[in-house]
Amino acid sequence: MSIECINLTKRYGNVLAVDKLNITFDEHKLSILIGPSGCGKTTVLTMLNHLTSITDGDIRYDGVSIKDIDPIELRRSIGYVIQEIGLFPHMTVYENIATVPRLLRWPEEKIRKRVDELLELVNLAPDQFRNKFPSEVSGGQRQRIGVARGLAADPEFLLMDEPFGAIDPINRERLQDSFLEIQRRIQKTIVFVTHDIREAVKLGDKIAILRQGRLIQYDETLTVINQPENEFVENLLGSDRALKGLELVRVRDSFDTNFFSLPAGNALTAKKALEQLRAEHRTFGFLKTQEGRLWGYVLARDLERADSEHSIDDLAKSVESILPYGTLMEAITLMVTTGLTSVPVVDDHDIMQGVIRFRDVFDKVAELAGTADE
Amino acid sequence: MFSYIVESWSTVLAQLLRQLGIIGISLPIAVALGVPIGVLVSHNRRLARIVVGVAGVLMTIPSLALFGLMVIILAPFHAGIGIPPAVVAIVIYSLLPMIRNTLVAVQAVDPGMIKAATGMGMTNGQILFRVRLPLSVPVIMAGLRNAAVLGVSVTTIAYLVGAKGLGYFIFAGLSRTRLDMILTGAVVVGILGIATNYLLLLVEDLITPKGIKITRAQ
Numbered sequence: 001m002s003i004e005c006i007n008l009t010k011r012y013g014n015v016l017a018v019d020k021l022n023i024t025f026d027e028h029k030l031s032i033l034i035g036p037s038g039c040g041k042t043t044v045l046t047m048l049n050h051l052t053s054i055t056d057g058d059i060r061y062d063g064v065s066i067k068d069i070d071p072i073e074l075r076r077s078i079g080y081v082i083q084e085i086g087l088f089p090h091m092t093v094y095e096n097i098a099t100v101p102r103l104l105r106w107p108e109e110k111i112r113k114r115v116d117e118l119l120e121l122v123n124l125a126p127d128q129f130r131n132k133f134p135s136e137v138s139g140g141q142r143q144r145i146g147v148a149r150g151l152a153a154d155p156e157f158l159l160m161d162e163p164f165g166a167i168d169p170i171n172r173e174r175l176q177d178s179f180l181e182i183q184r185r186i187q188k189t190i191v192f193v194t195h196d197i198r199e200a201v202k203l204g205d206k207i208a209i210l211r212q213g214r215l216i217q218y219d220e221t222l223t224v225i226n227q228p229e230n231e232f233v234e235n236l237l238g239s240d241r242a243l244k245g246l247e248l249v250r251v252r253d254s255f256d257t258n259f260f261s262l263p264a265g266n267a268l269t270a271k272k273a274l275e276q277l278r279a280e281h282r283t284f285g286f287l288k289t290q291e292g293r294l295w296g297y298v299l300a301r302d303l304e305r306a307d308s309e310h311s312i313d314d315l316a317k318s319v320e321s322i323l324p325y326g327t328l329m330e331a332i333t334l335m336v337t338t339g340l341t342s343v344p345v346v347d348d349h350d351i352m353q354g355v356i357r358f359r360d361v362f363d364k365v366a367e368l369a370g371t372a373d374e
Numbered sequence: 375m376f377s378y379i380v381e382s383w384s385t386v387l388a389q390l391l392r393q394l395g396i397i398g399i400s401l402p403i404a405v406a407l408g409v410p411i412g413v414l415v416s417h418n419r420r421l422a423r424i425v426v427g428v429a430g431v432l433m434t435i436p437s438l439a440l441f442g443l444m445v446i447i448l449a450p451f452h453a454g455i456g457i458p459p460a461v462v463a464i465v466i467y468s469l470l471p472m473i474r475n476t477l478v479a480v481q482a483v484d485p486g487m488i489k490a491a492t493g494m495g496m497t498n499g500q501i502l503f504r505v506r507l508p509l510s511v512p513v514i515m516a517g518l519r520n521a522a523v524l525g526v527s528v529t530t531i532a533y534l535v536g537a538k539g540l541g542y543f544i545f546a547g548l549s550r551t552r553l554d555m556i557l558t559g560a561v562v563v564g565i566l567g568i569a570t571n572y573l574l575l576l577v578e579d580l581i582t583p584k585g586i587k588i589t590r591a592q
Contacts, residue, residue, distance in 0.1 A: 049493055076495030086490030090508045090583035100494050133585035135592060149494075159493075 001027045001156045001189050003048065007057035010043050010213075017043045019213040020057065030183055030190040032204035032221075034197065034236070040213040041193045045159050048191060049075050061157070076100055079150035079158040079188070083166045086146060087134040093119075093145055094130045100153040118148040121185075123178060140171040147179065151186070158190045164199065176202055197236055201225065201244045209233055222248055226367075242365045243329075251331055252324035254364055255345045255356040261288040264295035264313055271308035274300060286344050286355070287316050294321055294344050294352045321346040324353060328364055331356050375561070378554040386543075390562060393539035396457060396532065397525045397570070400464035404521050407465065408472020409514060413502065415473070416480045426477065429470040437463060437528050441535045460532030460539075467528055468521035475517025479510030508583050512590075515578035519571050526567040530559075540566070 003025040010018040018040040025031045033041040046052040048059060050071040059066040066074065087096050094115050101111045116126040122144035134142055143163060150158055164172045164179075180203060183190065194200055200207050201221055208218040209229075217229035225245045228234045237244065260280055262273055264287040277285050277300045287295035296316035306315055320334050321344045334343045335358055342357040379386055415422040435443075444459035453459070483506050491501045507514075533541025543559030546552075579587075 046493075051489065051493055072495050072497060074495075075493055080490065080493035082486060082490055082493070086486055088487060088491075088505060088585075089589045090585040092585065099491075099496075103495055103500070133588050135585065135589040 001062055003157065003189065003191065004060040004063075005044070005057065006060065008044070008047065008054065008059060009056035010040070010047060010052060011055045016213050018047070021210075021213070021215055023208055023215060023218055025189060025191050026206065027189050028187040029205040030192055030203055032200040032207045033191060033193045033210060034195065034200045034207060035210035035216075036236075037195065038212070039210040041195075041210050042161060043213075044210070045161055045191060045193050048157075048159055049078050049080060051075075076103055076153065077155055077157075079152075079155040081146050081150035081158065081160045081163045083162055087142055087149070089134050092131050092133055093124075093137070096134065096145060097149045097152050099149060104153055106153075114152065114154075115148075118151060121151070121182060122148045124148075139167055140175060143167055143175055144178075147182070151188075156189060158188045160190060160192045162194055163192075165194075165196075172199075179203070197238060198244065202247055209236060246328040246332065246361070246365065249328045249364055250324065251322055251326045251328065251345055251356050254328060254360045255324070255354045256360065257354040259286070259352075259355045261286045261352070262298065262312060263287070264289045264316065266311045266313055268312050269308065270303045270306045270310045270312055270315060273298065273312045274303040274308075277303070284340065286319070286352070287312065288352050292351045294319070294346050294350055297340070297344075319344060321350070321352075322356065323348070328356075328361050332358075332361050335361075375554045375557045378552075378558055386558065386562065389538060389540050389542050390566070392537075393526070393529050393563075393566065396460050396529045396537060396539060397464065397522065399457070400461045400468070400525055401518065401522055403461065403465050404468035404472050405518060408469055408517070408521075409476050411469075412473045412476025412514075413480055413506075416477050422477055426470070426474055429473050432466050433470045437467075437531045438534070440466065441532065445535060455536040457537050459535045460529055460537035463532065464521075464525040464528050467524050471517040471520035471524070472514075475513050475520075476510065479513035480506050482513070483509050509586065511582045512578065512586065515574065515582075519574045519578075522570045522574055523567050526563060526570055530563050 005021050005023045008018055008021040008023075009016070021040075021044060033044060035041050043052055047054055050066065054066070061069065061074075088099075091099075097115045097118055098111045101114060106114075115130065119126040119129055124141060124144055129137065129141070129145075134145070137145070143166075146163060150160070164175050167175060176199060192203060194203075204221045206219065207221050207224045209216045209224070209232075211232060217224060217233050219227075222245065224233065225237060225241055225248070228237060228241075234241070260282065262268055262276065262285045268276075273285070277283070282300065284297050284299045286297045289295050295313070297319045298312050298316050302315050303312070319340070320338060322331055322334060324345055324347065331343050335341065341359075342355045344355055345353045347353055411425065415425045440463050441459055444462055445454040448454045448458055448462070451458075487505060487509075488501060491505050496504065529537065529539050530541040530544065533539055533545050540559050540563050543555045543562070547555030547557075547559060
């Protein structure tokens with residue numbers, strides 16, 4: 001269920017808005033179209049659902065040319081989400097979401113079930129929101145409703161035109177997080193237009209960078225960050241592109257399973273523990289129970305001050321841990337807030353898997369930035 | 375004046391009903407003509423300017439002159455006097471407010487919303503009936519109220535071409551120099567105008583989608 005653009009061209013008079021674009025949007029992936037205004041990203045998107053006519057070239061849905069598909073049928077089979085203004089103010093939330101199913105003449109009973117299902121998917125209580133009007137809910141909620149409406153008829157494809165553009169930054173982050181979670185569950189083939197590079201990096205499986213109607217680069221997000229095609233892409237990514245990359249890299253790819261730990265459960269006295277730490281030239285150590293569960297950490301400084309026969313269990317401090325699928329950005333935030341140069345990595349059952357060190361994160365930054373490591 | 379009304383209340387009532395009847399025939403015709411024309415010309419900016427211009431010129435014709443013309447034009451159809459010229463005149467005067475308000479309302483619908491509707495696979499007809507028109511109700515109704523109030527006064531003058539109605543009291547009163555008759559006519563016409571406007575406001579409230587009312591209240 002991929003979408004293939006072949007020599008796709010759009011000309012307005014003498015202006016070439018899209019110039020011989022060849023790109024394939026992969027099945028079940030979220031592909032980003034990004035570029036400065038006037039780069040043709042929205043034109044490409046609207047050609048995909050025939051809102052804009054094609055001057056030359058072709059679009060193929062699973063190999064079927066768009067010219068062989070009735071535009072109305074095509075649009076009903078593709079989800080379309082635009083900025084919040086797209087909701088109908090005279091219709092309730094229910095009626096808004098039911099738009100396409102009604103056009104497809106679904107039985108009302110099926111529509112009712114589907115609307116409730118979708119409201120739950122986008123984290124809105126059906127009983128509370130079903131009968132409200134768009135003007136009675138917040139901007140962020142309107143946007144969730146817009147996403148639900150786009151998904152109403154369970155389309156294979158979803159086109160999104162800056163759907164979170166009109167939302168304030170804090171709510172936008174939240175919407176993006178929950179949208180990522182939704183996509184993880186529904187696995188649609190999504191084409192997403194944005195001008196916000198952070199949004200692109202955060203959401204995109206692949207990123208297509210357009211400039212003046214031409215495709216500059218189309219790669220997996222990490223590849224775009226690691227190997228920008230040219231200066232234009234570098235500038236688009238910004239000087240902090242290495243930091244942006246940290247949002248993408250998961251802890252599981254960078255942590256060390258070989259780690260030093262002290263046993264918890266009254267097994268060690270302060271004196272013994274201190275000896276072990278000194279032998280390893282460490283200023284602190286994590287404590288692990290016999291079952292491998294993370295217990296906390298002790299500072300060498302605290303052990304020195306304590307009664308030498310005291311059990312280290314009582315001297316241990318609790319510590320924040322991170323899951324393997326957390327991002328390096330979260331890891332570095334934890335390091336800064338706890339003041340520790342490494343963070344314990346645990347699985348869902350709190351069993352310690354390893355540690356992630358500041359050094360490892362920094363190596364990744366250097367790798368992303370492409371700077372040489374001395 | 376009151377003694378006159380008490381004396382001849384059956385005549386007052388009969389002429390009032392007559393007047394209401396003429397307006398009642400005319401307004402649906404005005405809606406049936408004005409709204410579709412407004413929707414049709416909304417697709418073409420130049421055509422819209424021409425049509426609104428013509429409707430505007432028609433509206434400036436003094437009603438007496440219009441009735442004079444009507445008597446001549448409709449005479450071959452044996453409809454030169456009585457109710458037909460009155461109805462035609464009201465319809466002609468209503469065209470401007472109906473067409474103009476429909477045009478403005480339909481064009482004022484957020485383009486983003488139309489884009490969303492098209493993108494979801496609505497046909498042009500579905501967009502018109504499910505999105506554009508429901509959103510246009512308040513403005514179109516304002517045009518209709520405008521037309522109705524105009525209709526009340528035009529019908530009054532239509533007495534001169536034999537349409538009868540409340541104009542009877544004013545014109546018969548003038549020729550007989552009976553102030554009480556003139557006053558009765560004037561007062562009843564005035565009340566009718568206000569009442570018609572109010573009634574249509576109620577209708578507007580009934581048919582305006584709830585979502586729009588909530589949006590406007592904010």
